[in-house]
Amino acid sequence: MPPKKPKSGKSSAGSKGKGKKIQSPAARDWELSNQDHPEDIFPMVLTSATQELFDCQADEDVTGESPYKLLEKDDIIQDIKTRAAVSDFSPVKQIVLDYPEDELLLVYDRDFTYGQSFYLVLTPEAKDRILNPPKPETPEVFEKEVVKTPEPKPWISLGSDKEIDEEAFKESREKLLYKFSRVRRKFGVPVCFSDRNTADAKDDYLECASYQDSRFSIKQMQRDCGMQAVPRLQSSSAQTQWKFQKNIFTQYTPRELSVEEKENILQLESLKNFCNSVTPRVLQALQQEGIMNVFFDDWKALGTAADDGDWAGKVSEGLMLYQAFTDQKYTKDKKICSINWHPTIYGVIAVALTEKKEEQLNKSVVRASFILFYTFSDPSNPQLLLECPDDIFAFEFCPSDPNIIVGGCINGQVVLWDISAHVTRLQGTQPGKKVSVNTDACDFHQDLDDNKENKTPIVHYCAVSALESSHKAPITDVQWLPTTFEVTRMGLPVENMYNISAQVVTCSPDCTIMFWDVRVSSLVSHSASERRPIMDQKTPYSVPDTFKHLDRTWKPLFRVSLPKIDTSGEYAPLKFNLEHYTCNEANENGDSSKVIPDYSQLRLPSAKTLKALEDVNTKLYIGTEDGEIIYTDWKLGKDDSGRLQSAKPLHCFSIHHWLVNTVQRSPFFKDIILTAGSWNFAIWKEGVMDGPIILSAISEQVCTVGCWSLSRPAVFFIGKEDGSIEVWNLLEKTNEPVQIHSHVTNAKITCIKPWAASSKQHFLAVTDDIGMVRVFEIPKTLYVPSRSESLNVKKYFELEEDRLKDFLRREELWEKEKEAEELKKRRTEPDKPVISLVENEEVNVKEYNDYLMLEESVLKGMGLWQAPADTQDN
């Protein structure tokens, strides 16, 4: 409500103004001049009645933000007329009447800046000014000014000429002029000037010596002096002595003798003599060369490369037990199906445990399945446990990022783990390093179960594949595709843009091989986001969400089936091996960066943008349940109906009679493969389609696993069912192992994996059926390759290949010969059989009689002859 105080004044003024027109302007003027507000506005009070009438109620129609209200002039005049003196507008009646426009501006003055709650704007100019405040000048104007060149203006003196005047030299008086002239009579006579020292004559000069006047001293506070800034230049020169004159460049041509001179010299007698004298020496030298090479050290060449000189004392020849790992709690009644060394951290092994009992149906006592991580520093406690949805048969570390692990379950699902949160714990167990355990990275799950720090953390799996698109049988082999190529949905190999391993291949006895990709696919992302709220509720533990996009919806990229070659049906693969494609371009550049990508951020690249690689070897070697080794192509081809179909395998060999448990490529030769299964093992060469180049003899024990040595191309290890390990060296003995370590363990050996920890330490991890892991140290003789071993082994394999080919060729020949002979025999045979039989009998009888006579004569000669009982005794 507007204050009522000055209202009385206004109304009185208004009443005055109503009646006496002369007084009202004066009164108005007085009001206006007495008050501290601009002349063109008029503060006024409006009663609530007036406010309602004009729709300008305070804080309702007009507010602090929008205080402007335009009022019609006619309305105001009407109000004045109707309410006369009572009207609030009566003081401004004259102004309103005189107002040129039709609308007046009423402004709600909330802050009472002009003393009242409203003010009326009296002039249209002020109204315009208030409603449309002038806009600030735009810089456009400024720019326009700069573009124009400034015009010359006359010089405006600012006072500097005064200073110049002060400083300038001016003559204060006229110059004095002295004119000397000689007397007339001396005109023309030579002048004689002489010197005179002023000091000699007295009073010749007056001296006004300066002295310090003690009466007065001025301190000069200010002094004007002129300054000029000049760059300081200094020039100097030096001269050196060129003592040792050396040529820097020389250009020369060789001196040559002309043809005539050469001819002349050649004819000289002295040349002939010289040649004759020198020749014997030369020939002797040449002969020496021919006899022996004096610079060749035979002793050195005799010794092997292993002779480094640090063989102090005894060196063991066989595998020495370095450490054994077992854990009572987790490994009871379990066997180990798969073992892997951690690719980067020293001394860390991961083992996958599976139930030993065959009865899978009895799930009443279900124990959680784990993958255990052991480290060298703590042999009886695992450092990390990876929780699996079910028993894991095979798992692998990702080659680009060792924190990602993929595993294949017994129920056919593929599982992914991310252990980046616990890597420090594993690294902390390295020798010489003490890293405090990262407790804030431990699982929430762990805090629930156990509060102590030294309990093993359990890592839950990040993602598991969709049940309906997984394998229908246990996954027996899992491999990461190498960083050099990747595959698309269509089954074509394309280049790998980021040089990381992001794709996995799995195989299972349900007769399929599947290719999976761990990256976010653009197709799947929107459906995954819908399902995300459901998934969040299901995972209570703090699981790393690297693969959240894949959990439970993970589908393979494509499937490869293995139809049998000659019959219907399919092969059931157990193990497989692909060739690692190495391409030479640009991969070497990428290797230096070695940035481990964040797997959760990876996106599946669109297949169109990637370049297809034509020369990738897309063939696989597969070992099956029935002991066959199949060589097939995983690239999908189009069949008649246009659908993508797997090709029929190229070759199939039944070499092993039972389950094949190892298919491994040699780390030195990319076309040599070792397969082991049932009672023998075989070595194959890719490209030789006729069979294995080396096939071992059938041994008494089942070969359960085989693996190549990492540093020697000719050495490999075979594990047996009775717990013994055989070490084979192809360059020493080819029909039997070089070393047999029998009874390494009491149970069947399930896995062997070698690892080169450093150049002086090579380990071999051996696992068995009762859950124990033994790590052996490989002796120097077995890991240091002999000289040119790789070449020798290669030659050996080529020899074997040739032998195989030769053998097959000969077999063919023999077959042909046999057939030819049989044909011939059949043609001539019908005449012979009876005669030959009879003949044979006669010959036999004759021989027997001869023999009897011989016997008789001999015994008679020795005096031992006894007449036989059946001879007729007269």
Next chain:
Amino acid sequence: MPPFPSQAEVEETLKRIQSQNGVQGIIIVNTEGIPIKTTLDNASTVQYAGLIHQLVMKARSTVRDIDPQNDLTFLRVRSKKNEIMIAPDKDAFSNKTSFLLY
């Protein structure tokens, strides 16, 4: 066929040496190091002549500095890939030196 008999002898000697197993070439130079006769191409000859001559001078001076009665009879430079045999003339001031590559 060389027109002078002594030339023929020289040729014959060179042939004898050249026919040995493993000899790649022969160069005969005078005391100043300028090649007189060669079985190699011109560029190699010139290069060898220039370089080896200095070596021979150095070797000879070394030997004679140690014992003035002594003289260099034969010099063999053996490298990884081949060997260079240098036979200077008996007379120190004579004008022939021959060397060959092996």
